[in-house]
Amino acid sequence: MQEIPNDVVLLTDVNHNVGYAKYAGTWRIATELRRLNANVKIIECFTSFTEQQVLTLIDLYVCKQTKFVGISTTLLHGEFFLGFRNNFFAEIKSAIHKKNPNCKLVLGGSRVNDFLNVPGVDIYVAGKADISVKQLYQSLCSNTSMPERILNTDYPVSSDYFSSTTIKFTHTDDITWGExxxxxxxxxxxxxxxxxxxxxxxxxxxxxxxxxxxxxxxxxxxxxxxxxxxxxxxxxxxxxxxxxxxxxxxxxxxxxxxxxxxxxxxxxxxxxxxxxxxxxxxxxxxxxxxxxxxxxxxxxxxxxxxxxxxxxxxxxxxxxxxxxxxxxxxxxxxxxxxxxxxxxxxxxxxxxxxxxxxxxxxxxxxxxxxxxxxxxxxxxxxxxxxxxxxxxxxxxxxxxxxxxxxxxxxxxxxxxxxxxxxxxxxxxxxxxxxxxxxxxxxxxxxxxxxxxxxxxxxxxxxWQAMTNKLITKKINKYITRENI
Ligand code: SF4
Incomplete structure (x- = not known):
C-alpha cells in the first residue's frame, strides 16, 4: 500500500455526549505545525476504535518521515483511558517503532498530569501547546536533544501571541459541507x-x-x-x-x-x-x-x-x-x-x-x-x-x-x-x-x-443511535483511508 507522508499524526477524541463536533485544541496545534510545512494527519474518535484498529491506524498513517504521534488527553477522562489498557500504550509505541524507530509517542492536552508514567510515552506536552509543539517538532526534525517533558511555563502563550492565532482546517480534515x-x-x-x-x-x-x-x-x-x-x-x-x-x-x-x-x-x-x-x-x-x-x-x-x-x-x-x-x-x-x-x-x-x-x-x-x-x-x-x-x-x-x-x-x-x-x-x-x-x-x-x-x-x-452511526462512519473512513 502506498505510504502516506505524514510528518505528524495526532490522535484525538470527540466529546462523548450526543451529536458531533471537532475538538478545537487539536486543530490549533495542527495549524501551528502546518505553518512549519508539516503534513499533519488528525484522526478523531480515538477511544471509539478497538485496540486492533488503533494498531492498524499506526500501520496506515505512520511512515519513515513521521516525527511523532501525539495523543490528546483532554477528552480522555472518566475511566482511566476510557477502556484502553495502560500497557496498550506500550503496544502503540512498539507498532510505531516497527514503522519508524525514530518516531516519538507524545501525550498532550489539558489533563496530561493524569497520564504521567504511562508506558511507552516519550514526551509530555503540558499546558497550552501553541508554541511548545513547534519547538518539539523543530527539535525532532533537527535531531537536537529534547527534554523529557515540556512545561507550559517554558513556552508561555502571551496575549499578543494569541491575538493573531487561528484554527485553519484543511480538506484532509474530513469536514462535511456546512459543518x-x-x-x-x-x-x-x-x-x-x-x-x-x-x-x-x-x-x-x-x-x-x-x-x-x-x-x-x-x-x-x-x-x-x-x-x-x-x-x-x-x-x-x-x-x-x-x-x-x-x-x-x-x-x-x-x-x-x-x-x-x-x-x-x-x-x-x-x-x-x-x-x-x-x-x-x-x-x-x-x-x-x-x-x-x-x-x-x-x-x-x-x-x-x-x-x-x-x-x-x-x-x-x-x-x-x-x-x-x-x-x-x-x-x-x-x-x-x-x-x-x-x-x-x-x-x-x-x-x-x-x-x-x-x-x-x-x-x-x-x-x-x-x-x-x-x-x-x-x-x-x-x-x-x-x-x-x-x-x-x-x-x-x-x-x-x-x-x-x-x-x-x-x-x-x-x-x-x-x-x-x-x-x-x-x-x-x-x-x-x-x-x-x-x-x-x-x-x-x-x-x-x-x-x-x-x-x-x-x-x-x-440521538445516541444517530451519533453512533456517524462515529462508525468516520472510523470506517479512517480505516479505509477514504478521508486522507
Ligand atoms: S471564572 Fe469565568 S469561566 Fe470560570 S466559572 Fe466564573 S465566569 Fe465562568
Missing part, C-alpha cells in the same frame, strides 16, 4: 469564581482576544472553503465585557453571510448592560449557556456568582422577551456549593421544571474538587477546602471525595440521579445544553430545525 465548527475568539476569563478550574481566569479585561482582522478572515475562509456559518465558540465567556460584545457585533454583522453560534455567557453582564441582549441576537446568538450554578444567595456570593435570585429571575425574563423561540437558553447548576442545602437544590429543580422558568434546558453537576493538579488549574475551593467548610472523606485518583455540613459528594451523586430519573427532567434536559446546538446540527439538521429540538423536544428521536 458547525469550533471557533476560539478569546481565552480566559476576567472573573475568578471559586469553583472554576479553567486556566487564565482573572485575566485583565481585553487580554487574550483575537485580532479583529484575523477573526474576520478565519470566518470568511471557513465559509468559502467549507460552507460553514454555524459555530461553537470555545470562549469561557462570549459577553465578558461591553467592549468585546461591541467589537464582535461590528465584525459579525458586516460579514457577507449570516452566522449563528452558541457560547457561554454570564447573566450579571446582561443585567448591567441591557442592550447586550439584542446585540448578541443581531450578531447570531442561537444558544447561550449561563453558569447560574445556584439560586442560593449566600452560596452564590461565596463562590463569586452573586447576582442573587431576584436579579437572576429578572434578567432571564428580560432575555426571554426577545430570545423566546429564537435563542436556546440553558444553564448549569452545581450540587454541593458551600452553605447550599438539599432542600434549596430541590426547590431549584422544581422552579426549573415550572412554567415560570424561561430556561429551555438545564443541567446539574456535582461540585468537582481535586486534591492534586491534573494539568488544569486547581480551583480556589480545592486549594482551601477548610475555608469553604469542606473536609475530605477520601480520594479517587485526583478527585477529592468531600463533605460539608449540608451534603456529601456521594449524596450529590444521589441527588443528580434522582433529578435524572424524574420524568419531567428529561423534557428539558435530554439534549444537555444550548452549547449542543452545533453538535446536534452536525448529525444532519439545519440550525433552525436543531433549535426546535430544544424548544419542542421530540423524545422519540434516538
Amino acid at each position: 458547525s465548527l469550533p471557533l476560539e475568539i478569546a481565552r480566559g476569563c476576567i472573573f475568578k469564581c471559586s469553583f472554576c478550574q479553567y486556566d487564565l481566569i482573572g485575566k485583565r479585561k481585553g487580554d487574550y482576544i483575537k485580532d479583529p482582522e484575523t477573526l474576520k478572515n478565519e470566518l470568511i475562509y471557513n465559509w468559502e472553503t467549507f460552507g460553514t456559518t454555524d459555530y461553537l465558540f470555545t470562549d469561557e465567556l462570549i459577553n465578558e465585557s461591553k467592549e468585546k460584545v461591541d467589537l464582535l457585533h461590528s465584525i459579525f454583522t458586516k460579514l457577507p453571510f449570516k452566522i449563528s453560534w452558541s457560547a457561554y455567557a454570564r447573566l450579571d453582564l446582561f443585567y448591567a448592560y441591557r442592550d447586550m441582549r439584542d446585540k448578541l441576537l443581531e450578531m447570531g446568538a442561537a444558544g447561550l449557556v449561563f453558569g447560574i450554578e445556584t439560586l442560593d444567595e449566600t452560596a452564590g456570593k461565596l463562590v463569586k456568582k452573586g447576582l442573587g435570585k431576584n436579579r437572576i429571575f429578572e434578567t432571564l425574563d428580560h432575555l426571554s422577551e426577545t430570545y423566546n423561540g429564537q435563542v436556546v437558553m440553558s444553564s448549569n447548576f452545581i450540587i454541593g456549593l458551600p452553605t447550599e442545602t438539599k432542600s434549596s437544590l430541590y426547590q431549584t429543580f422544581e422552579w426549573l421544571n415550572s412554567e415560570d422558568c424561561p430556561l429551555d434546558v438545564f443541567s446539574f453537576t456535582p461540585l468537582n474538587l481535586r486534591n492534586a493538579d491534573d494539568g488544569r488549574q486547581m480551583n480556589e475551593i480545592s486549594l482551601n477546602p477548610d475555608k469553604f467548610g469542606y473536609s475530605s472523606v477520601g480520594t479517587e485518583g485526583n478527585k477529592l471525595i468531600w463533605e460539608n455540613e449540608n451534603i456529601s459528594y456521594n449524596e450529590s451523586l444521589e441527588i443528580l440521579n434522582h433529578f435524572r430519573n424524574e420524568n419531567k427532567f428529561s423534557k428539558k434536559a435530554h439534549l444537555g445544553s444550548g452549547n449542543m446546538l452545533g453538535r446536534i446540527k452536525n448529525l444532519g439538521f439545519t440550525i433552525e430545525d436543531t433549535k426546535k429540538q430544544f424548544f419542542e423536544p421530540d423524545n422519540t428521536v434516538d
Whole structure:
C-alpha cells in the first residue's frame, strides 16, 4: 500500500455526549505545525476504535518521515483511558517503532498530569501547546536533544501571541459541507469564581482576544472553503465585557453571510448592560449557556456568582422577551456549593421544571474538587477546602471525595440521579445544553430545525443511535483511508 507522508499524526477524541463536533485544541496545534510545512494527519474518535484498529491506524498513517504521534488527553477522562489498557500504550509505541524507530509517542492536552508514567510515552506536552509543539517538532526534525517533558511555563502563550492565532482546517480534515465548527475568539476569563478550574481566569479585561482582522478572515475562509456559518465558540465567556460584545457585533454583522453560534455567557453582564441582549441576537446568538450554578444567595456570593435570585429571575425574563423561540437558553447548576442545602437544590429543580422558568434546558453537576493538579488549574475551593467548610472523606485518583455540613459528594451523586430519573427532567434536559446546538446540527439538521429540538423536544428521536452511526462512519473512513 502506498505510504502516506505524514510528518505528524495526532490522535484525538470527540466529546462523548450526543451529536458531533471537532475538538478545537487539536486543530490549533495542527495549524501551528502546518505553518512549519508539516503534513499533519488528525484522526478523531480515538477511544471509539478497538485496540486492533488503533494498531492498524499506526500501520496506515505512520511512515519513515513521521516525527511523532501525539495523543490528546483532554477528552480522555472518566475511566482511566476510557477502556484502553495502560500497557496498550506500550503496544502503540512498539507498532510505531516497527514503522519508524525514530518516531516519538507524545501525550498532550489539558489533563496530561493524569497520564504521567504511562508506558511507552516519550514526551509530555503540558499546558497550552501553541508554541511548545513547534519547538518539539523543530527539535525532532533537527535531531537536537529534547527534554523529557515540556512545561507550559517554558513556552508561555502571551496575549499578543494569541491575538493573531487561528484554527485553519484543511480538506484532509474530513469536514462535511456546512459543518458547525469550533471557533476560539478569546481565552480566559476576567472573573475568578471559586469553583472554576479553567486556566487564565482573572485575566485583565481585553487580554487574550483575537485580532479583529484575523477573526474576520478565519470566518470568511471557513465559509468559502467549507460552507460553514454555524459555530461553537470555545470562549469561557462570549459577553465578558461591553467592549468585546461591541467589537464582535461590528465584525459579525458586516460579514457577507449570516452566522449563528452558541457560547457561554454570564447573566450579571446582561443585567448591567441591557442592550447586550439584542446585540448578541443581531450578531447570531442561537444558544447561550449561563453558569447560574445556584439560586442560593449566600452560596452564590461565596463562590463569586452573586447576582442573587431576584436579579437572576429578572434578567432571564428580560432575555426571554426577545430570545423566546429564537435563542436556546440553558444553564448549569452545581450540587454541593458551600452553605447550599438539599432542600434549596430541590426547590431549584422544581422552579426549573415550572412554567415560570424561561430556561429551555438545564443541567446539574456535582461540585468537582481535586486534591492534586491534573494539568488544569486547581480551583480556589480545592486549594482551601477548610475555608469553604469542606473536609475530605477520601480520594479517587485526583478527585477529592468531600463533605460539608449540608451534603456529601456521594449524596450529590444521589441527588443528580434522582433529578435524572424524574420524568419531567428529561423534557428539558435530554439534549444537555444550548452549547449542543452545533453538535446536534452536525448529525444532519439545519440550525433552525436543531433549535426546535430544544424548544419542542421530540423524545422519540434516538440521538445516541444517530451519533453512533456517524462515529462508525468516520472510523470506517479512517480505516479505509477514504478521508486522507
Ligand atoms: S466559572 Fe465562568 S465566569 Fe466564573 S471564572 Fe470560570 S469561566 Fe469565568
